[in-house]
Amino acid sequence: MGKTLGVGIIGCGNISTTYLKLAPLFKRIEMRACADANPAAAKLRAEEYGITAQSVDELLANDNIDIVVNLTIPDAHFAITKRILSAGKHAYSEKPLVLSLEEGLELKKLADEKGLKVGCAPDTFLGGAHQLARREIDNGTVGKITSGTCHVMSHGMEHWHPNPDFFFKPGGGPILDLGPYYIANLINLIGPVKRVGALTSMATPTRTISSELRKGEVIPVETPTTIHALLEFAEGATITLSASWDVWAHRHNNMELYGTDGSIFLPDPNFFGGDVLFGGPTKKKIKPLKAWKHPFGIANQKHPQGAMANYRTAGLADMAAAIVEKRDIRCSLERALHGVDVMVSILRSGEEKRFVELETSCTRPQALGIAEAKALLRQ
Ligand SMILES: NC(=O)c1ccc[n+]([C@@H]2O[C@H](COP(=O)([O-])OP(=O)(O)OC[C@H]3O[C@@H](n4cnc5c(N)ncnc54)[C@H](O)[C@@H]3O)[C@@H](O)[C@H]2O)c1
Numbered sequence: 001m002g003k004t005l006g007v008g009i010i011g012c013g014n015i016s017t018t019y020l021k022l023a024p025l026f027k028r029i030e031m032r033a034c035a036d037a038n039p040a041a042a043k044l045r046a047e048e049y050g051i052t053a054q055s056v057d058e059l060l061a062n063d064n065i066d067i068v069v070n071l072t073i074p075d076a077h078f079a080i081t082k083r084i085l086s087a088g089k090h091a092y093s094e095k096p097l098v099l100s101l102e103e104g105l106e107l108k109k110l111a112d113e114k115g116l117k118v119g120c121a122p123d124t125f126l127g128g129a130h131q132l133a134r135r136e137i138d139n140g141t142v143g144k145i146t147s148g149t150c151h152v153m154s155h156g157m158e159h160w161h162p163n164p165d166f167f168f169k170p171g172g173g174p175i176l177d178l179g180p181y182y183i184a185n186l187i188n189l190i191g192p193v194k195r196v197g198a199l200t201s202m203a204t205p206t207r208t209i210s211s212e213l214r215k216g217e218v219i220p221v222e223t224p225t226t227i228h229a230l231l232e233f234a235e236g237a238t239i240t241l242s243a244s245w246d247v248w249a250h251r252h253n254n255m256e257l258y259g260t261d262g263s264i265f266l267p268d269p270n271f272f273g274g275d276v277l278f279g280g281p282t283k284k285k286i287k288p289l290k291a292w293k294h295p296f297g298i299a300n301q302k303h304p305q306g307a308m309a310n311y312r313t314a315g316l317a318d319m320a321a322a323i324v325e326k327r328d329i330r331c332s333l334e335r336a337l338h339g340v341d342v343m344v345s346i347l348r349s350g351e352e353k354r355f356v357e358l359e360t361s362c363t364r365p366q367a368l369g370i371a372e373a374k375a376l377l378r379q
Pocket of ligand 1: 010011012013014016035037038072080094095096
């Protein structure tokens with residue numbers, strides 16, 4: 001089966017269970033240890049998943065660990081990823097990679113100097129739905145994409161997350177928290193962004209937690225919670241992106257892309273599966289595209305809303321395979337850094353009330369078809 005890389009996790013909160021549960025689906029990676037600023041959190045996860053709990057320093061010095069996954073809160077991403085690289089290990093971070101372009105460039109320099117790799121979530125664009133859209137766009141079904149709309153709007157995170165504070169601090173907010181899913185998929189589908197403009201606001205200066213543990217506690221809002229952005233892509237497409245946690249109900253689709261030969265409708269890029277629809281000059285009635293048997297579109301989890309496909313850690317597995325095979329990482333530092341540039345420039349545009357030209361660019365990742373996805377999975 002070839003080389004397997006040992007993986008350690010720093011940050012044993014909410015999302016760590018998803019990584020620990022799903023990692024065994026994939027070749028090339030083996031979860032071995034975990035650490036957290038709160039040792040009790042690391043101990044709990046270690047016991048649940050049969051791995052070793054360590055301190056952060058011990059994990060960084062562990063010779064059985066090749067890649068460290070950074071699942072801490074956004075505010076800690078830069079410092080922890082820097083420590084991972086300084087310890088001589090490859091790093092894979094949850095989104096957002098960092099909170100400023102400067103931090104991202106510093107990580108890139110450090111990784112390059114040390115000959116190490118950095119990867120970053122989201123990896124949901126590797127899902128069956130988004131890769132079907134990618135195949136159709138690459139095949140020319142939609143023609144040249146000229147415009148589109150993205151909407152990610154709800155009424156916030158304080159009703160489900162046990163510690164929702166970070167969502168409402170600088171580094172949180174809907175654009176840095178949920179924008180990465182949309183921007184990563186837009187990069188996957190149409191490439192890099194050239195310039196952005198935005199209007200930003202917040203509906204209320206505080207939020208009241210309604211999730212169980214801290215129910216009734218009032219927390220401050222320190223970052224915009226409604227953002228209406230315009231993105232101009234290097235290839236010419238102009239896309240609107242509306243991200244808000246101030247909306248109780250709406251009737252917009254998640255993602256609609258309009259091309260010279262038709263329109264394609266995508267499901268929420270926060271998830272791997274769902275229907276992809278198409279309508280065009282000869283198919284005016286919008287209909288789902290014929291589903292394909294993509295491994296990352298097959299429902300593998302039960303949820304109150306129904307069965308769904310969840311293959312988070314696919315990006316980490318692709319990074320491990322890319323390191324072994326010496327090829328490009330789909331969820332690469334270059335693309336995550338461009339995503340950060342897009343997001344912080346959107347927020348800056350809102351503050352400065354002007355369009356902002358991006359400083360970075362990137363390539364589209366290689367498509368992940370059925371064969372490539374199967375190659376990442378254990379049989
Ligand atoms: N929860 C989700 O559903 C979800 C989904 C996708 C992505 N994410 C991303 O994953 C990351 C973590 O989210 P979460 O919901 O698991 O957060 P969380 O608050 O539940 O967990 C974060 C953990 O990191 C630990 N931590 C914080 N700073 C640390 C430091 N400096 N050193 C060591 N440990 C530290 C905390 O003690 C905590 O246990 C965020 O970037 C978030 O955007 C979360």
